[in-house]
Amino acid sequence: MNRRIAVRLLHVLLAISIAFCVVELRLAWIQLRAGREQPAAPALERSAALQRADNLELDTGRAQFLDRGGAFLTGETVRALAAFPSGGMPRGSEEEIGKLAAILKQDKGKLEAWLNGLRAADVWRGKDGKRAYALTDAQAKEAGQLRLTGVMVLPYRNRYPTSDSLSALHAIGYVSQNPERMKALYGDALSKRKLRLRDSIGGAGLELSLDRWIQGVGRTEAIVVTDAARRPLQGLGLRVQAPDNPHYPLQVKTTIDSRIQQAAQAVMEKHGIRQGAVVVLDAGNADVLAMLSYPAYDPTRIGEKGSDERNHALIAVPPGSVFKTVTLAAALEAGVTNLSERFRCQGHYGRYGLKCWREEGHGVLTLEQAYAESCNVVFAALAERLHPAMLQKTADRLGLGRQIGWHADSFLNGGALRLLPEEEAGTIFKNVEAGKDGGVRTGTGIGQRDVRITPLQAANLAVTLLHEGQVLAPRIVSELRYADGGLLAALPTQASPSAYGTIKAKTASILRHAMRSVVLEGTAEHSLAGEEWPLAGKSGTAELGDSASSHNDHWFVGYGPAEGKARYAVAVLIENQPAGARNRASELFGEIMDRLREPKDKRDASKV
Secondary structure, X not given: OHHHHHHHHHHHHHHHHHHHHHHHHHXXXXXXXXXXXXXXXXXXXXXXXXXXXXXXXXXXXXXXXXXXXXXXXXXXXXXXXXXXXXXXXXXXXXXXXXXXXXXXXXXXXXXXXXXXXXXXXXXOEOOOOOOEOOOOHHHHHHHHOOOOOOEEEEEEEEXXXXXXXXXXXXXXXXXXXXXXXXXXXXXXXXXXXXXXXXXXXXXXXXXXHOHHHHOOOOXXXXXXXXXXXXXXXXXXXXXXXXXXXXOOOOEEEEOOOHHHHHHHHHHHHHOOOOOEEEEEEEOOOOEEEEXXXXXXXXXXXXXXXXXXXXXXXXXXXXXXXXXXXXXXXHHHHHOOOOOOOEEEEOOEOOOOOOEXXXXXXXXXXXXXXXXHHXXXXXXXXXXXXXXXXXXXXXXXXXXXXXXXXXEXXXXXXXXXXXXXXXXXXXXXXXXXXXXXXXXXXXXXXXXXXXXXXXHHHHHHHHHHHHOOOOOEOOEXXXXXXXXXXXXXXXXXXXXXXXXXXXXXXXXXXXXXXXHHHHHHHOOOHHHHOOOOOOOEEEXXXXXXXXXXXXXXXXXXXXXXXXXXXXXXXXXEEEEEEEOOOOOXXXXXXXXXXXXXXXXXXXXXXXXX
């Protein structure tokens, strides 16, 4: 009995001991777990702190545009003075603020007002108020040594450079904020927070046409952690956050030659041209080497008074006598004339109220001479011999009356791509039926009435003649590359064939000969015959408006050198000139060609 009681007592004691062990182990486990999780509180605090931060976008991550030689046309990285809201904390002493103002060469009061008025992080901007002010090495060093609260020097990318050397480059276009369009095009990216409604998207030019491919994969931002009052937290400092992707941002290599662009711009500005365009194409493949449009504009000041974002190189306007090239081609193709046919010009056509620019008339002259002298009477007579459909189809065969710029029906699985989205097709007749009227047809034959072409089409007309009638598609982008140099997409040269085929090679040869006659013995003899490069082309004066408010557009379209292998095809348009003013377009054409010729001649001279 005693033995049985003792065993039971032993079992009870053992059970109690086990229970105590379980409790102790449980307590120990809780303490251990609590000890391990204890650092979670500061982590949560840090997470909350990160949610109270001021962000400054340093780079949008958007692709950069390069010229054909690899020089950047966009994306100028500068050292910028960045400032974050101080939450009421003093920036520094009055002396230090004064030193910063002296470094920036700015008024101390103006700088102080800017710093105190910040509601969001920003950079000190230059005189235009748009681009970040570029600090010199010395300025950046001195400003960085001041250690003002919330003020620092950071690398910042201005989308569009401060230099005005390429200020007329409308072809690149611009970016702007457009929330409605952003929602329509990028709803999925917005829902995934890859984009924000306030982000800029392409608004014109290549920025617009390539927008879906060059958006990038994220922004580079400077982040300053603050407390609830937006005071920078000491110790947490500045953090720069950027996408971890070596392929981005992309690089878009254009066909633009900056030297040629600058040369053409210098000529236009030398002559004070306020409205017009210049297009320079590579005569070998129709690549766009330069494209200028005036008035020039600032892509950071879109919509402001006096700004003209339209690309005049892509706007269709009356070509005047430049269109006589088409009339001559149509007549030759139809077999209704030849260059030796003789005509008589007495200064007026005798009907439709059509007159020649030379009031006394040209007298008796051949068709070749009529083209060189740009005789309205002769070309009105030729136009009446032609069915309007023949003029329409010949223009189409020469790349007029339709869009000719480089395009693809499908590009990188992102749909159709037209590189120059603002390119206008132009017109020949409002409709062919209207062209059956003799007055309409004669006016069309001399480039008036409803005829509209673009400077791009005009320059490409010269390229077409140099290629025996084959129309090439002007290309302004050659490839898209990743940031690490890998090729994303190549944009090969392409033709822009007409549904009506091509003109005969013989016709193209006759037209080139006729354009050379314009320079040797025609309307451009005085301005171009003495040029060192042999040149060829056609002038044009388009009459605009009624008699009470008439003004003219002046044209010259040509190529050079006219002997041997041609290198450049150029169209010059000077718009809205007073009626009766001298046509200076051929003079500007000659000066541009002079500047394009010089580098090669200098290289040749150095080899002698």
